[in-house]
Amino acid sequence: MKNKVAIVTGGASGIGYAIVERLLSQGVKVAIGDLNENRLKEIQAANPDNVLTMVTNVIKEDDQEALVRKTVETFGALDYAFNVAGAQKPAPIVDMTEQDWDFTVDLCLKGVFLSVKHQARYMKDNGGGAIVNVASLNAHVPMYSGSAYSSAKAGVEMLTKNAALELSQYNIRVNAILPGLVLTPLTASLTDVKEINDAYMERIPMKRGGQPEEIAAPAIFLVSEDASYVNGASLIVDGAWAISGYPDMSRFM
Template identity: 75%
Template structure:
């Protein structure tokens, strides 16, 4: 991979899961990192373990003022911003005819509006300072619906289209915007599914590689997309799913 050393990155949702894996890979590549998350305790641990190379920023990505402060603090601390990885997300599941407005808003605001605010303010800085590269974490569910996941799937489809629209608008400012679309990844957020043997087996029947991905297997593609090795990749959606997309989504309705 092209050299990333000396660069500065923001990672939202960086205290766990895919975001945490991206943070660890960035640090190995000698990139200074601003980690945005709501887990203040974990952020303090990361700062202590990586003094001078990492700052933790307690951030609610659904609040625009928090994102503005995040970008400002990153630049004030490290002097620049080159890359951004917008990972923060979660879901409250529910059947369409039963899902509450509150749960719908929670999911869509976190997964889509949070990415919008992030791209908006990251790109605003990059536009004025020579460009940069942004990676948004969408999901295979941007393409494939799932039972009781209408809010999440809709939000992730929105992230994919937001990514394409941002690439269209920002290319003239030397800013590339791409997305990765993970399939099933072994993280704390998916453990409620993968820890149930019958549900896990239903997934494995559909995933040709017969296993969930690891968070670090998402980090590698994400770093590739911001690197100069991907200098002509813009507005792309990179599916990282162990060939799941070519098979289909399991019927989870029997488990609910």
């Protein structure tokens, strides 16, 4: 991977930042598009030569287009993209405002669409590439108050398959990664509450949340040559959570 070039949206924190760190350790040059200007400045200062940071709002098409353009101007290529930016405004369906629905669906689904569109436009004319979209286990499993988020993440999974269908002819592979519970700033307000954390652990056979690095490693595998025939796939990385729908009967045995 040495001297390859990657874009990571949402790369200033959590899973995205873990991907950035791992790419840098493998000699990849990385462009980070994120809203968190202060964090971007810190990351840029620590990596003056092999990182490009750009304040980017993934739901704005101009920002996405500019991120790809600046990446190519700076590093001369774009080989990999990791579309990670995401968040939600949760509420039960009956209480969810239209604005909160739009916030979540725009960020999680339209943001990934705009990313793939502009990344693939460059890659298709320049020999191909590999893209990983971060969906969620919630693409398959609904979450109370998470109708917008789960619907958007299911959309990301199908968008990924559709992109693989359309872009394979240009030597572009597009895959999705579906994390379970990962210990990042996004989930800290939940996992810091003992009762909520206990409820998660009831369901997660590995009895712990994942570390961001445990998502970064399989995400990077998906863009690597080792995954050269993996395309349009969904890789669940969740400590076996997805298979644990059945009640935990072990306490009665």
